[in-house]
Amino acid sequence: MPRTLPGWLGPWHRPLPRWLLWIAILAAVTAALVRVRGDLDPAHLTLIYLLVVLGGSASGGRPLGFVLACASFLLIDYYLQTPYGTLAIAKGPDWLVLVAFLATATVATQLLARAEAGAQAARRHAAEIDTLAAERVRLIAEAEHAEALRQADRLKDALLASVSHDLRTPLTTIKALAHDIARGGDERAAVIEQQADRLNHMVADLLDMSRLNAGGLTMEPEINAAEDLVGAAIQQVSGALHGRELRTDLAWSEPVLVGRFDFVHSLRILVNLIENALKYSPAETPVDIGVARQAEWLALSVADRGPGVAPSERERIFAPFYRPAGVSPDVGGAGLGLAIARRLAEAQGGTLVYAERPGGGSVFTLRLPAAALPEEEIGALDAGRSL
Amino acid sequence: MRDGTGLIVDDEPQIRRVVKNALEGEVARVVEAATGSEGIDLAAAEKPSVIVLDLGLPDMPGIEVCREIRKWSTAPILILSARHADQEKALLLDAGADDYITKPFSTLELTARIRAHLRRSQNAQASLGPPQPLALGDLAVDLAARTVRRDGEPVHLTPIEWELLRTLLTQAGRTLTHRQLFNAVWGRSFGDPQQYLRVHVANLRRKIEQDAVRPRLILTEPGVGYRLELPR
Numbered sequence A: 001m002p003r004t005l006p007g008w009l010g011p012w013h014r015p016l017p018r019w020l021l022w023i024a025i026l027a028a029v030t031a032a033l034v035r036v037r038g039d040l041d042p043a044h045l046t047l048i049y050l051l052v053v054l055g056g057s058a059s060g061g062r063p064l065g066f067v068l069a070c071a072s073f074l075l076i077d078y079y080l081q082t083p084y085g086t087l088a089i090a091k092g093p094d095w096l097v098l099v100a101f102l103a104t105a106t107v108a109t110q111l112l113a114r115a116e117a118g119a120q121a122a123r124r125h126a127a128e129i130d131t132l133a134a135e136r137v138r139l140i141a142e143a144e145h146a147e148a149l150r151q152a153d154r155l156k157d158a159l160l161a162s163v164s165h166d167l168r169t170p171l172t173t174i175k176a177l178a179h180d181i182a183r184g185g186d187e188r189a190a191v192i193e194q195q196a197d198r199l200n201h202m203v204a205d206l207l208d209m210s211r212l213n214a215g216g217l218t219m220e221p222e223i224n225a226a227e228d229l230v231g232a233a234i235q236q237v238s239g240a241l242h243g244r245e246l247r248t249d250l251a252w253s254e255p256v257l258v259g260r261f262d263f264v265h266s267l268r269i270l271v272n273l274i275e276n277a278l279k280y281s282p283a284e285t286p287v288d289i290g291v292a293r294q295a296e297w298l299a300l301s302v303a304d305r306g307p308g309v310a311p312s313e314r315e316r317i318f319a320p321f322y323r324p325a326g327v328s329p330d331v332g333g334a335g336l337g338l339a340i341a342r343r344l345a346e347a348q349g350g351t352l353v354y355a356e357r358p359g360g361g362s363v364f365t366l367r368l369p370a371a372a373l374p375e376e377e378i379g380a381l382d383a384g385r386s387l
Numbered sequence B: 001m002r003d004g005t006g007l008i009v010d011d012e013p014q015i016r017r018v019v020k021n022a023l024e025g026e027v028a029r030v031v032e033a034a035t036g037s038e039g040i041d042l043a044a045a046e047k048p049s050v051i052v053l054d055l056g057l058p059d060m061p062g063i064e065v066c067r068e069i070r071k072w073s074t075a076p077i078l079i080l081s082a083r084h085a086d087q088e089k090a091l092l093l094d095a096g097a098d099d100y101i102t103k104p105f106s107t108l109e110l111t112a113r114i115r116a117h118l119r120r121s122q123n124a125q126a127s128l129g130p131p132q133p134l135a136l137g138d139l140a141v142d143l144a145a146r147t148v149r150r151d152g153e154p155v156h157l158t159p160i161e162w163e164l165l166r167t168l169l170t171q172a173g174r175t176l177t178h179r180q181l182f183n184a185v186w187g188r189s190f191g192d193p194q195q196y197l198r199v200h201v202a203n204l205r206r207k208i209e210q211d212a213v214r215p216r217l218i219l220t221e222p223g224v225g226y227r228l229e230l231p232r
Helices: A005-014 A015-035 A044-061 A062-080 A091-181 A187-213 A224-240 A262-277 A337-347 A375-383 B013-024 B036-044 B062-072 B086-094 B107-126 B159-170 B178-186 B192-208
Strands: A223-226 A246-249 A258-261 A287-294 A297-303 A352-354 A363-368 B005-009 B028-032 B048-056 B077-079 B099-102 B132-138 B138-141 B149-150 B173-177 B218-221 B226-227
Touching: A015 A044, A015 A062, A015 B149, A015 B159, A044 A062, A044 A091, A062 A091, A091 A187, A091 A337, A091 B013, A091 B107, A187 A337, A223 A224, A223 A262, A223 B192, A224 A246, A224 A262, A224 A287, A224 A297, A224 B218, A258 A262, A258 A297, A258 A363, A262 A287, A262 A297, A262 A363, A262 B149, A337 A352, A337 A363, A363 B062, A375 B099, A375 B218, B013 B028, B013 B048, B013 B107, B028 B036, B028 B192, B036 B048, B036 B062, B062 B077, B062 B086, B077 B086, B077 B107, B086 B173, B086 B226, B099 B107, B107 B178, B149 B192, B159 B226, B173 B178, B178 B192, B178 B226, B192 B218
Parallel strands: A246 A287, B005 B028, B005 B048, B048 B077, B077 B099
Antiparallel strands: A223 A258, A287 A297, A297 A363, A352 A363, B132 B138, B138 B149, B173 B226, B218 B226
16 A cells, blocks of 8 residues: 655655755755764764665665665765765774674665564455455355245245136136037127137236346247247147138248247247238238248247338337227237247347238348258268168 | 046136037046046055046145055046146146146137047057058158168168157157157167257158158157157
8 A cells, every 4th residue: 555645755755856865865864963073972873874775775675675775884984974975994893893784784674674564465455355354255245146036036936936826727618618508509608718718818918028128038039940940839829820821931941940049939930920821811811931041040040921110119119018009908919929929039048029021011030040960960861771 | 449547637617518518429438537636546545447547736746646646557647737838838748747738728620639539549549559560651661670661662761760660650640759769769878869859850851751841750749859650
């Protein structure tokens, strides 16, 4: 942690001015002592120099301390010890004083430097401890937040499971009993059964939307064949076709087109697109399902000959609770189908877009990450060994 | 067909009533349990020929009941599930269940499934495996001779495709999970090739189905596995 200095000391804190300052102090001290050198004992003189060395080394560290010690040694010898003006020593004990001075100054410089290094290390540790303490506080707060989120998640899951179970159990009874009554010829019972199905659909949509919002829907991307997905979608809507034609465009001569996607969620998207296409296009027109490889994408398209979507509505159709203008609230679900579909596509790295169909109608294209089959796998598939 | 006993394990009296209606046309007698432990006791005492088990039981998880009963009973177990997870369906089938049906279901669908499982289990008891050779529409499969013919013409299958067809055929009518198919075709070791199971199925369909996107033999159970349906 840097020490703070008074403003006027600022420049002296930099190395060169600090060295110049202490050399000037040494020169001034020498000049002053030269005037009174006859009146002072050599031991007293060395004590004054020792103070300068200690001051310098405290301020500038070990190198400045050593330089000042050596310079003081020479200055004392030259100016302050007889004979003056030479480096010679007249009396034996004067040597002792000089050597003692040099040793004391060196050791003191060394000790001061160590103390300063220790102080610096202590300051660093203190700073690290401060940082760690702040980090610990942050981590504790994060852990508490995460635990709160987990608890909220558990509660939400329990609530969703409970809502799902509690709503579907009476729906099952209503649907089954209505079915039994409808078999007796009461048409009203068929309506009850139909509405129970609709309610179930809406409950499922609402649950899925809330799970998507809470990030609670897990994706399991695996290698899947496009025609398996299309086949499963056709199988799922087959009960609601009522004679409508569903055309598929797949090149059988080419190898199976594959992608890496979550089968169940992708099926949900495709079924939603096909159901919409059937619902919003004239009964006598077919719905076309296409599959193609487009660069890194596996593109699945659902095209109809319906009225299409006005340019101003083309993004809004993917918003939750969207309902086309003029469509009665008694028709369809909660208006969540396309919003869920797009979110499900994006959650597995794909996209879902609308385009106008040439010649009239709509094309919805679901793009999912394509996958390539490794060489050895293609080999195994093509081997076609006779059995 | 009206012989044997059907067991319903469900804590909701209304659902028991609906399932009982569906079962009554198929079995001679129906017994009911409202808890998992009562269900296990009744399954041991009554030796039912079909069991309809709800997942959300008050005393223990339905999957545990399924595992326990499967230790000593071969009766078909149909799971009633209100759960919203397909992974759970695969877990249930791996735990020994034969089929699952998601609430709300139609009585027609439930009856059809119960009937199919009763017929399959009676066939399995009468003979070990399907008759030889098998005629599946225009397809003739001879498991012993390892041959497949379509309109009299031999169909060339890769060894993996053959193993897939054989596995699905020997357990026709039953949904096999991806894991069960992996184990049957590749053995218990897991590795890279198994991730291409669905691609092999797609190729097999191209060879044996009349229209591979409208399969009539090998049906996809989304997120769970595949089921081979024998033509009626």
